[in-house]
Amino acid sequence: MPRGTLFILSGPSGSGKDTVLCKLLALRPEVKLSISSITRAMREGEKEGEKYHFISREEFESMLAAGELLEHNVYLGNYYGTPRRPVEEALAAGRDIILEIDVNGAEKVRALMPEAVSVFIMPPSLAVLEKRLSGRGTEDAETVHKRLKEAVGEIARAAAYDYIVVNDELDEAVNAFASIIVGERARIEKQKYL
Numbered sequence: 001m002p003r004g005t006l007f008i009l010s011g012p013s014g015s016g017k018d019t020v021l022c023k024l025l026a027l028r029p030e031v032k033l034s035i036s037s038i039t040r041a042m043r044e045g046e047k048e049g050e051k052y053h054f055i056s057r058e059e060f061e062s063m064l065a066a067g068e069l070l071e072h073n074v075y076l077g078n079y080y081g082t083p084r085r086p087v088e089e090a091l092a093a094g095r096d097i098i099l100e101i102d103v104n105g106a107e108k109v110r111a112l113m114p115e116a117v118s119v120f121i122m123p124p125s126l127a128v129l130e131k132r133l134s135g136r137g138t139e140d141a142e143t144v145h146k147r148l149k150e151a152v153g154e155i156a157r158a159a160a161y162d163y164i165v166v167n168d169e170l171d172e173a174v175n176a177f178a179s180i181i182v183g184e185r186a187r188i189e190k191q192k193y194l
């Protein structure tokens, strides 16, 4: 059995990557999602353990000290980290796993695991991105502004990824991501066991 593939998915806040990811997981239920441990407050509609484990700064810092995180980052004053063990277990069991992490986290994982396949979800334009961020209604104007500024910096680093998927039409973006996953499985390195 070949090892699973580690996929990194990034994209600025407002790129629609969460929706793309959600639809992809419904389409490809065999793909696992890595659940990050984070210290930001839970947003309306979010559930513990669905996409994130919501933990305290103290808990996060003790995981960090114990070497339990594959990578971590501070984003707008909060910690975000990828627990190492579920990733290693999924890959060893031949399952593909997706890390939905920011550009800094992606850089760290690429350095640690060069075989990882990285995908950047790109908004069709900055105007669309701003509209999506302010239309969300879950954050104040200052946070929207900060997220937009972060987004511009993230987009500037998209060229470091293996693939870019423009999320203009949602289903097309989901299909593009699914095709990347299927295509990667067909690579000769993954098929040698045959």
Ligand code: 5GP
Residues within 6 Å of the ligand: 010, 011, 012, 013, 036, 037, 040, 071, 072, 073, 075, 080, 081, 082, 100, 101, 102, 103, 104, 105, 106
């Ligand atoms: P949000 O607060 O909007 O859910 O996420 C903010 C940013 O943190 C997003 O770019 C998201 O991809 C990123 N993120 C989520 N989990 C992790 C993680 O475990 N590690 C890193 N480095 N970034 C993460």
